[in-house]
Amino acid sequence: MxxxxxxxxxxxxxxxxxxxxxxxxxxxxxxxxxxxxxxxxxxxxxxxxxxxxxxxxxxxxxxxxxxxxxxxxxxxxxxxxxxxxxxxxxxxxxxxxxxxxxxxRRDVQIPMVERELLLSLYRKTTSKHRHQVKDLRYKTTLYFNSKSIISCVYGKPEL
Missing domain, CATH: 3.30.70 (Alpha-Beta Plaits)
Known part of the structure; x- marks a missing residue:
C-alpha cells in the first residue's frame, strides 16, 4: 500500500x-x-x-x-x-x-510471542546485507538502510 x-x-x-x-x-x-x-x-x-x-x-x-x-x-x-x-x-x-x-507500507499482524521471537532473531542477523546496514538504535525498531532502500521492522503497539 x-x-x-x-x-x-x-x-x-x-x-x-x-x-x-x-x-x-x-x-x-x-x-x-x-x-x-x-x-x-x-x-x-x-x-x-x-x-x-x-x-x-x-x-x-x-x-x-x-x-x-x-x-x-x-x-x-x-x-x-x-x-x-x-x-x-x-x-x-x-x-x-x-x-x-x-x-x-505493509501492515502485518503477528501474535505477541512470535513478534518478540522475530525481533530477537532480526537483531541477531548479520550487520550488512545487500548493501543495507543494520541499525539497532532503538529498542523496539530495527532498520536496514542503504542509499535507496530502507527496511523497517517494529512492534506498532510498543511505539
Missing part, C-alpha cells in the same frame, strides 16, 4: 518571494503555515544550490484512511493541487512538480 511521497519544485528568487508575499510569512515559517492548513502535507524550502520547495504527502493522514487504492488518486491529486494553489496562487506550478520518493 502507498504510505508517503516526497516532491519538490525548483524556484527562482522571485518565485520564492511570491510565496512570502502570498502567505504573508517568511520561507522559514512555511512549514507551520502549511501544517495548520493541510493535514497530511508538510512543506519546507531549502536554499542551497538554488531554491527548492520540498513537500511530503502522507496519504494515510491526507485521506484519513489506511487502505489507499488506485481509485483514491483523483482525490489525492485534488488535495495536492489545492496545496499548490494555496502556496503560489498560480496553477502553472503544478506542471513543475518532481517526485523524489515514494514509500510503501
Amino acid at each position: 502507498l504510505h508517503t511521497a516526497r516532491f519538490y519544485i525548483d524556484l527562482a528568487k522571485d518565485e520564492a518571494y511570491l510565496i512570502e508575499r502570498n502567505l504573508g510569512i517568511t520561507l522559514e515559517q512555511l512549514k507551520y503555515k502549511v501544517g495548520k492548513k493541510f493535514v497530511g502535507i508538510t512543506a519546507w524550502v531549502i536554499q542551497k544550490y538554488g531554491i527548492r520547495l520540498f513537500f511530503t504527502v502522507d496519504f494515510v493522514k491526507l485521506l484519513n484512511k489506511s487502505n489507499i487504492q488506485e481509485a483514491d488518486y483523483e482525490q489525492i491529486e485534488r488535495k495536492i493541487d489545492e496545496f499548490i494553489l494555496f502556496v503560489f496562487h498560480d496553477a502553472s506550478f503544478l506542471d513543475r512538480i518532481c517526485m523524489t520518493r515514494l514509500d510503501y
Whole structure:
C-alpha cells in the first residue's frame, strides 16, 4: 500500500518571494503555515544550490484512511493541487512538480510471542546485507538502510 511521497519544485528568487508575499510569512515559517492548513502535507524550502520547495504527502493522514487504492488518486491529486494553489496562487506550478520518493507500507499482524521471537532473531542477523546496514538504535525498531532502500521492522503497539 502507498504510505508517503516526497516532491519538490525548483524556484527562482522571485518565485520564492511570491510565496512570502502570498502567505504573508517568511520561507522559514512555511512549514507551520502549511501544517495548520493541510493535514497530511508538510512543506519546507531549502536554499542551497538554488531554491527548492520540498513537500511530503502522507496519504494515510491526507485521506484519513489506511487502505489507499488506485481509485483514491483523483482525490489525492485534488488535495495536492489545492496545496499548490494555496502556496503560489498560480496553477502553472503544478506542471513543475518532481517526485523524489515514494514509500510503501505493509501492515502485518503477528501474535505477541512470535513478534518478540522475530525481533530477537532480526537483531541477531548479520550487520550488512545487500548493501543495507543494520541499525539497532532503538529498542523496539530495527532498520536496514542503504542509499535507496530502507527496511523497517517494529512492534506498532510498543511505539
